[in-house]
Amino acid sequence: MLSFTFQYKLKPSQAQATQIDEWLEICCQVYNWNNCERKDWLRARKNDVNSCSLVKEYIIFPETKFPNYNVQAVNLTQAKKENPKLKKVQSQVLQSTLKRLDKAWTDFFEKKRKRGLPRYKQPNQFRSFIYPQIKESDFEGNKVRLPKIGWVKFKKSREFPVGLTPKQLRVVKKAVGYFIQIIFVNKEDVPDIMPGKTSLGIDAGISSFIATSDGELIEIPLFVKKAASKLQSLQRKLKHKIKGSNNWLKLQKRIAKLHFVVTSRRTDWLFKLAHKLCDRADNIFVENLDFRGWQKGLFGKQINNSAIGKFINQILPMVCFKRGVYYSKVDKNYTSQICPQCSTNTGKKSLSQRVHRCNCGVVMNRDIAAAKVIQQRGHNAVGHTVKEIACGGDATGVQLQLNLVSSR
Ligand SMILES: [Zn+2]
Numbered sequence: 001m002l003s004f005t006f007q008y009k010l011k012p013s014q015a016q017a018t019q020i021d022e023w024l025e026i027c028c029q030v031y032n033w034n035n036c037e038r039k040d041w042l043r044a045r046k047n048d049v050n051s052c053s054l055v056k057e058y059i060i061f062p063e064t065k066f067p068n069y070n071v072q073a074v075n076l077t078q079a080k081k082e083n084p085k086l087k088k089v090q091s092q093v094l095q096s097t098l099k100r101l102d103k104a105w106t107d108f109f110e111k112k113r114k115r116g117l118p119r120y121k122q123p124n125q126f127r128s129f130i131y132p133q134i135k136e137s138d139f140e141g142n143k144v145r146l147p148k149i150g151w152v153k154f155k156k157s158r159e160f161p162v163g164l165t166p167k168q169l170r171v172v173k174k175a176v177g178y179f180i181q182i183i184f185v186n187k188e189d190v191p192d193i194m195p196g197k198t199s200l201g202i203d204a205g206i207s208s209f210i211a212t213s214d215g216e217l218i219e220i221p222l223f224v225k226k227a228a229s230k231l232q233s234l235q236r237k238l239k240h241k242i243k244g245s246n247n248w249l250k251l252q253k254r255i256a257k258l259h260f261v262v263t264s265r266r267t268d269w270l271f272k273l274a275h276k277l278c279d280r281a282d283n284i285f286v287e288n289l290d291f292r293g294w295q296k297g298l299f300g301k302q303i304n305n306s307a308i309g310k311f312i313n314q315i316l317p318m319v320c321f322k323r324g325v326y327y328s329k330v331d332k333n334y335t336s337q338i339c340p341q342c343s344t345n346t347g348k349k350s351l352s353q354r355v356h357r358c359n360c361g362v363v364m365n366r367d368i369a370a371a372k373v374i375q376q377r378g379h380n381a382v383g384h385t386v387k388e389i390a391c392g393g394d395a396t397g398v399q400l401q402l403n404l405v406s407s408r
Pocket of ligand 1: 339340341342343344358359360361362
């Protein structure tokens, strides 16, 4: 299923803002309490069979099952009867908080993204809650009906997407105010986009942000870089302040605001870039890279700043879909080694080596050479369909001419 997330600034009244804050606090408590329950169960299984710990002992009966989502959801209903505070929050919101915890534990068990044991959250770390079900009728002009909170105004900075229906809503508290993030999904199956004739290959560059197969190197614009470096200098200042002091808190707030500015500027630029790329070709091909690995490696800082993974895996496919451009990933192996002109493998390049040189006489920027290889791979993969379209057209054209000749 296809989904898009749209974010709008919420304009709650003073009373509504207080209510949202209170909900966040309760959700945070529910999260931590249930997290504790799971951790206790785990600890109780760690004790030695033949000895007791001198400090403390967790005693949970061996036949007690692990408190998974289903167990905790049932317990939550029970807890509501004893704790009236829990009733203030809509039940689905609380359930989705438990689901969030469950997700963190599943990631931990499956060792996804090298996640550790889920931590307890500080109230200021717990910034959002989710309404898992929201309907079209919950929106009216620039107002949204949040169950149990009521109609809340929001700034409708852009129209809702056409042909999609709202499914889920998340309320987020940020340094610059409250926001809603709405997930829209398609009502019925949308036909797949068919590949067209012209193709563009895109390589996540080493020296630049991206390189295209038609020979362009695209850099991160200066205004994004400047804001990012300003952010870094503020973060350095923070180290010299006493943690928790007034000045520390003030600076912390400034940093959070600047973070918001950097992210929104960058995202805006990335969307515009995606649209520009879509203007150029019918098909766009990218490398099948796992950018999560990159973040920890050598390019960490640069990749984090430029959000290349977000661009290649989220923004570009979304814009391509909207614009009817065919988007596909190709095999990533040896793209930086193979010559785009004669297809021989020129061997591994070191990071400092910025130019691709080949015995066949080709000399060009290494990232552009890689983008060309990606374009060729993609074009070959969809080649048969493209040819069919082209040949089909020709054949009928020839047929028509023959008919005309024979009829004469
Ligand atoms: Zn060559």
